[in-house]
Amino acid sequence: MRPTCLLILAVLVASQGVFAVEILPTRLDSEAVSKAIELASPGDVVRLAPGTYDVHGAIQLRSHVSLVGAGQEKTILRSEERTAASMLDLSGCADVKIRDLTLDGNGSANARQGISASNASGLRIHDVTIRNLAKGEGFGPHGILFAGQNPTREGGVTDSEVANCRLENIGVGADFGCGIRLSWGSSRNRVLRNVIQNTGRGGIFTDNGSTDIIIQGNMVSGSGGEGLGIEVWGGGDRSVIEDNHIDHWLSIGGSDYCAARRNTISDRSGRYAFCGIEAIGSYLIVTDNVVDGGQKIGLSVSGSQPKEYVYWANNLVRDCNQWGAQFQGEQGGIAFHYLYRCIFEDMPIGQGPVWYPGDEGHGFRINGHARSLTFDQCIFQDNGRYGIQFVGEGIDALVFRNGSILANQGAAVSETNPQTSIEWTDCTVRDNASDALPASTNRKEIVPKVSIRGPSKIRLGESASFSLQSKKDMAAVLWDFDEGIPVSDRTPAYSFTKSGEHTIAAIAWDSRGNATRAEKRLTVRPQ
16 A cells, blocks of 8 residues: 555546546645655656645656646745756656646746756646746756757657646746757657747747647747747758747748748837748748738848748738848858748838848848749838849849839839849839839740649548649649648648648749749548
8 A cells, every 4th residue: 555644645537447546745845746756656646736835856757647736826836946956857757747737936046947858758738837937057947948968869858748838937138048948859749829928038949850840829928138939940840830929030940841830920019139030941831921020130041051942922021120031042042932922011211220221121132142033923012112122142033923012112123133034024013212123034934834633622631642733844842731841742642630721832843943833722621
């Protein structure tokens, strides 16, 4: 029989006739909680009654044991730590649930992380508040830190979920204080519907080979330092960033096959961080986002690695105090980007501190080493200076089709290098300081129309095959299924995870870099 010292044991009957045990610490301190965890068996629940528990050292969880409070504002674990430690340590654990409680760092620099873990999987952290972790020495603090080994990326945290949590006042003033970080090979994790407020650096970060991450429905405000609301950095391939509302800077940095959809990036406090959306990588999808105030640059592409095959669609960018966008190829170059129905409007002059006074206010800026860019039905309007500015060398093979350049206070377009090939087809240009366009060099070789072959109706979870029909062999194709990661297969099979109406888009490039777009509407029925 289990010892009952300091504990009350209650037997519960769970589903399917499985018996679980609830263990209730009788003292409001971390020693009693740790003792309860030590006595727990797989499948047991350590339940914390309402009250404030003093935490004197890291509470170490065990596999297959749950820690459950009475509610976020009812069960509070408050740091009274005398040496630097995490408040909860889930390292080495599998199948652990933490929910319905608060971790309060109590303003102590010794509370280095709220929750930390390595070499773990199947963690479920739901409805937890983490707050008041103070700036201290070293890396962090973090509300939640999942991390493998540097530099091997071994022993990360995988197949886990952080959902419906609240993280506030995390490392304010600290260079790397942030809400949630998935680091060094912490892959296949989900970060869903969390609220993060007031941090030293920003909200949600992944880094160093933490792949296949889903970041959805989060709200981030009060990002300090560089103002990074969400960052997927350093080989965070196949990550999906959707339906988040953040203050500044959604960054895809050095990561391929990622998608950013339906995010809003806006801060009207008067603070300007680097950019709205940064996309550094290849085979990326950036669609249906709104960048609306609080950024120096709306959309940013730069860096030394290749930046090829990117689809930008239905993005609205306005009120950025330097430029609406800057595509800067640098050593890696920019190639094969397709922009569809994107709007760049209302970039001001002299609003807030700008990097380059006298050169702000352009709707879109291409700054060297960029080729095979297609602008399809894009709008550049009401900007303080140029609608479109060309700067630097190595700019070539630009296509503008069915677009509008309207009412910009500067010229519609700046001068271009005479060697730059540029195509203007069915564009509306009026009411700018100058409506003159560089000479069009429409190409003799026209990209043929393409169409998508595949079903119009399928059931949720059912796999369906698609193909791109064209009389001409295309060199590359990028598929956007309106959810999930980008796909570059010629004939992909896809299974939808959400019912309803979907628009599938496919972008195809021929061997000369000419691009075309096809779309297909599809209904996904519930099972």
